[in-house]
Amino acid sequence: MHGSLNDQSLIYLQIAQMLEDDILRGVYREEEQVPSTNELARVYHINPATAAKGINLLVTDGILYKRRGIGMFVAPGAEEAVKAKRRAAFYQDFIKPLVREGKSLGVTGEELLAMTRRAMEEGD
Amino acid sequence: MEHGMLQARGLCKSYGDNQVLHDLDLDILPGKIYGLIGRNGAGKTTLLSILTAQNTKNAGEVTYNGEDVWENRKALDDICFSRELETTLFSSRNNLKVRHYLRSAAIFYPRWDEEYARRLAEEFRLEPKKRISQLSKGQLSMVTILIALASGAPITILDEPAAGLDVVARERFYQLLLEDYAKTGRTFIVSTHIIEEAASVFENVIILDEGRILENRPTEELLEQFRYVSGREDVVEEACRGLEVLSVSRMGRHANASVRGGAAQLAALDGYDVDVSPMNLQNVFVALCGHGDSQ
Numbered sequence: 001m002h003g004s005l006n007d008q009s010l011i012y013l014q015i016a017q018m019l020e021d022d023i024l025r026g027v028y029r030e031e032e033q034v035p036s037t038n039e040l041a042r043v044y045h046i047n048p049a050t051a052a053k054g055i056n057l058l059v060t061d062g063i064l065y066k067r068r069g070i071g072m073f074v075a076p077g078a079e080e081a082v083k084a085k086r087r088a089a090f091y092q093d094f095i096k097p098l099v100r101e102g103k104s105l106g107v108t109g110e111e112l113l114a115m116t117r118r119a120m121e122e123g124d
Numbered sequence: 125m126e127h128g129m130l131q132a133r134g135l136c137k138s139y140g141d142n143q144v145l146h147d148l149d150l151d152i153l154p155g156k157i158y159g160l161i162g163r164n165g166a167g168k169t170t171l172l173s174i175l176t177a178q179n180t181k182n183a184g185e186v187t188y189n190g191e192d193v194w195e196n197r198k199a200l201d202d203i204c205f206s207r208e209l210e211t212t213l214f215s216s217r218n219n220l221k222v223r224h225y226l227r228s229a230a231i232f233y234p235r236w237d238e239e240y241a242r243r244l245a246e247e248f249r250l251e252p253k254k255r256i257s258q259l260s261k262g263q264l265s266m267v268t269i270l271i272a273l274a275s276g277a278p279i280t281i282l283d284e285p286a287a288g289l290d291v292v293a294r295e296r297f298y299q300l301l302l303e304d305y306a307k308t309g310r311t312f313i314v315s316t317h318i319i320e321e322a323a324s325v326f327e328n329v330i331i332l333d334e335g336r337i338l339e340n341r342p343t344e345e346l347l348e349q350f351r352y353v354s355g356r357e358d359v360v361e362e363a364c365r366g367l368e369v370l371s372v373s374r375m376g377r378h379a380n381a382s383v384r385g386g387a388a389q390l391a392a393l394d395g396y397d398v399d400v401s402p403m404n405l406q407n408v409f410v411a412l413c414g415h416g417d418s419q
Contacts, residue, residue, distance in 0.1 A: 009402060010344050011324050038306040045298050046324040047157055048306060050344065096394075104397065 011046055015054030020063065020082045028074050034064060036071055061085055128189035129153055130175060130203070130279055130311075135184035137170055137335075144170045145335045148184070152279065152313065157305055159326030159343070160315040161405075163413055167335040168315045169207075172281050176205035188279070201234050204277035208284055209264045211257045222259075223252035225267060235276030244270045244300075261288030269297055273304055281313045286322070294318070298325050323405035333413045343405065350408050351390055354380040355398035363396035370411040382411045 005014050019034060028034050035043070040051035055072055058064040063078045063085075075081070102112045130152040137145040144167045152158060152175075162168045173179035175186055177193045177200060185192060188199040209225070211218050226245070230236045245252065248266040259267070265288040272282045286294045301312060302325065313330075316322050323329075329346060331339040339346055353360055357379040360372075367385040374380075382403060383390075393400045403411070 005324065010347060012344060041302050041306060042299065044324070045295065045302065047327045047343075048302070049156070049327045049342075050324065053344070100397070 005044055005046070011044075012050050012053035012057065015040060015044070015046075015051055016057045019054070019058060020086075023063065023074060023078050023082055030074050030076050030078060032074050033070070034072050034074060130193075131187045132171075132175060133185050133187075135171070135174060135186070136182045137167070137174060137179075138182055143335065145174070145181075148335065148337055150175075150330070150337055150340060152311060153328075154278070154311055155309045156311055156327045157301070157325060158311070158313040159319075159322055159329045160313055160332060161317075161319055161329065161409055162315075162332035166332045166413075168332055169283055171332060172205060172283055172313070172315065173207075176200070176203050176281060178205060178207075202278045203281070204233055204272055204275035204279070205281045206268045206272035206275070206283070206285075208287070209256055209259075209267055211259070211264070213256075218256040220256050221252065222250055222254050222256065222267060225256070225271065226252065229271045229275060233275040233277055237274050237276050241270060241274035244273060262290065262293060263288075265289050266293075269300070273300060276308070277310070279311045279313070283315050284317065285314060286316050286318050294321065298322065301325065319406045319409055320404055329405065331409065331412060338412055347403065347405060347408060348387070349384050349390075350403040350411070351383055351385075351393065352380060352401045352403060352407075353383055353393060353398050354378065354401075355396070359396055360398055363393055363398050371414070382407070 005011055019028070022028050022034075034055075037048045037051040037055060040046065040054075041048040044051070055064060059066065059072070061081060062075055063081050064072045065075045067073055099112070107115075132148060132150040135145050135148040135150075136143070148171070150171075160168055160172070170179065174181050175193075177186065177195065187193065188196075188202065191199055193199045193203070209218070213220070222245075226241060230238060230241070248263070248270060250263060250266055250270065254263075256264070256267075265285055268282065269285050272280050272285070285297060289297060298321075301314070304310075305312065314322070314326070323343060326343050328341060329339065329343045330337060353364055355363075355378070357374065357377050360379040360381055364381050364383050367383040367389055370382045370384060372379055372381045390400075
């Protein structure tokens with residue numbers, strides 16, 4: 001885990017997102033155990049119920065699963081599941097604000113596409 | 125740990141002509157950490173002292189597991205109200221020593237953990253021989269916290285435990301609270317003025333305003349209902365139609381509104397050319413209890 005919490009979004013969502021980030025970075029690999037709700041509560045000074053809500057979100061999404069009596073583990077295929085989830089949110093979270101900002105600056109659709117292409121060529 | 129619900133129904137309390145609590149209902153569910161927040165004079169300490177049968181009421185009832193708490197030994201064995209200590213007692217110096225307080229707590233609370241108390245006293249560097257009147261504000265808070273934690277009471281109430289503590293000690297306090305809670309799962313009610321750093325510790329938040337409960341719900345559920353909406357005044361106004369607008373500040377043609385609404389209503393804000401940002405607990409508290417005072 002990394003960083004600290006901010007008050008820009010709900011804490012359980014931040015917990016879920018931090019765990020997802022760590023799965024993408026290989027901090028937690030498939031079939032490895034992730035921190036318990038009590039560990040998360042202690043490290044981030046949050047209520048265990050809030051930590052549990054974040055973890056349960058990832059269980060619902062098939063990213064974590066529970067081994068009864070042991071703890072929470074990274075599900076097989078979790079990395080792909082995180083990517084698929086983020087891809088689904090990509091349009092809403094990045095493309096729409098991008099288009100909105102472009103519109104308010106008077107950037108045309110053609111210009112926007114051209115800029116995107118240029119950024120892709122310059123990238124990496 | 126087996127314990128039940130603490131419930132208040134129709135509580136009224138006046139001091140002379142000043143009515144402090146107005147027909148107040150409150151349910152405290154087992155196994156949660158509650159934050160009680162309210163402005164100065166909102167009635168927090170009065171409410172807590174009545175919940176724990178340390179103060180009289182003019183009307184209403186307080187029950188624990190369905191039984192009246194007043195002079196009920198069995199109920200009061202389960203309830204700890206660790207009040208702020210005063211350096212004066214009956215208008216003279218409080219000459220009692222730290223160990224007197226600890227010893228009476230050990231007698232009063234049947235689940236008292238002497239070993240835990242000793243460990244905390246050592247960590248807080250509280251000398252048992254010191255007189256209460258000689259303690260600093262921070263040390264007074266530490267005695268309060270020590271008694272609350274070591275009481276082991278299924279319902280433990282702390283009144284302004286963070287008030288006299290520096291930021292390092294406050295962090296440590298919340299850490300100790302969460303460790304204890306993880307181990308015992310008992311109910312805590314913590315009143316505080318220092319809202320933002322405590323917000324993430326509270327599973328539920330109770331907002332008391334002028335002797336009435338404005339909110340008693342899961343912290344995140346409350347926060348999810350609020351947003352700041354800012355942009356050009358007329359667009360903000362249009363976007364906020366149908367939402368509860370708590371306050372608006374204007375700067376030229378720019379407006380920033382704090383609003384409340386359901387998930388679907390708030391999602392509809394995406395369709396307007398406005399900036400939408402979340403509010404933290406402190407912002408929500410000010411929006412609900414500010415009553416137009418300058419912010």
